[in-house]
Amino acid sequence: MTAPDLIARTYHDHAHDPTPAGRVALDYDARFLRRKVLTLESGEALLVDLPKTTSLGHGGVLLLESGGEVLVTAAAEALLEVTADDLTRVAWHIGNRHTPCQIEADRLLIQQDHVIADMLRQLGAATREVTEPFTPEGGAYGHGRTHSHAH
Template sequence: MTQPTAHTILHAGDAQATDLVTLTYDERFLRRKVLTTVQGDRFLVDLEHTTSLDHGDLFLLTDGRCIEVIAAEENLLAVTGPDMPRLAWHIGNRHTPCQIEADRLLIQRDHVIMAMLSHLGATVTEVSEPFTPEGGAYGHGRTHAHEHGNTLHTHSHDHTHSNGHSHDDGHHHPHDH
C-alpha cells in the first residue's frame, strides 16, 4: 500500500480536517518529511519548496484527507516589563522569533537572550505553551532562515552611526535568492 502524500498546503478554514499532526515551531518549517498523526497514521510531506506552516494550516493528502497542523507545546520564555516596546525592539534586533500578546512576549528559551532581557529590566518566566510567533514583515512566515533550494547565503549588518564609526553585528542568515 502506498503511503499518502501531501504536495499541497491549505489554509485554516479551507477544508475540514480528518486528523491532526502536532508540530513545534521548528518542525513547522519543512519540505520533505514523514509525519505521524495523533491517530497514528503516517504520511509523507513532499512540497516543492521549504514552507513555513502556521497553526491551523492543513496538509491535503493524495487520498483526499486533510490533516490539520497544531502548534505543539514548547519550552518558552514569557517576557513582561514596564517598557514592552523597548523589550520587543531588542528581541527583534536579534532576529528572535516572537509571539506578541497584549501583556507579554513569548520567545524560545535562550539563556543569552534571557540574561539580556533581565539586564534590561524585564521579568522573564519559563513556560511551556504552543508557540505561534509573528511571521516575517514580507509574508514569508519566518523572520529569517528562508532557504529555497540548497543555496545558503550569508550577510552581515554593517551599521554606520552619525558619529562616523560603524560596526558589524556579526550574525549571518541563510537567505532565499
C-alpha cells in the first residue's frame, strides 16, 4: 500500500477558499468518519485523520496539511422520496423513528427502508425510489446526526 498523496486533520463546515485544491463526493454514511483514506475526484489519495468522529456536511471542507481545502459534496445515492397531503404528520412519524430525513417544502427524502416505506404508505403517503444527493437535517441541537435504532 502506498502512502496517501494528501493529509487532512481538520474539518470546517464551510469553505474559505473559492478554489478548492480538490473535491470528494461521499454518500451520507461515508460522510461520518474519523480516520479513512478517501479518493478525490482527481484520483489522488487523501488520508483523513480527524481528532474525533465527525459528520462531514455537503459544502464543508477538509483542510490539507500542505495548504488548501478539499471540498466535500453529497454524492447521489438511492433514496425514497416521500409525498403526502399531510406532510407534517408524515415527517413527525419519520422523526419519531429517528430516521435521517431531508425536509423540503413539498417532499421528504429518506434512505431506502422497506419497513419505513410500508409504514408511510399505511399513513397515506406515497413513496418513489430516486437517486439524489442526501443532506438530511442535523440533530436536535444543530450538530451531527440523528441516531437510528440500528446500533
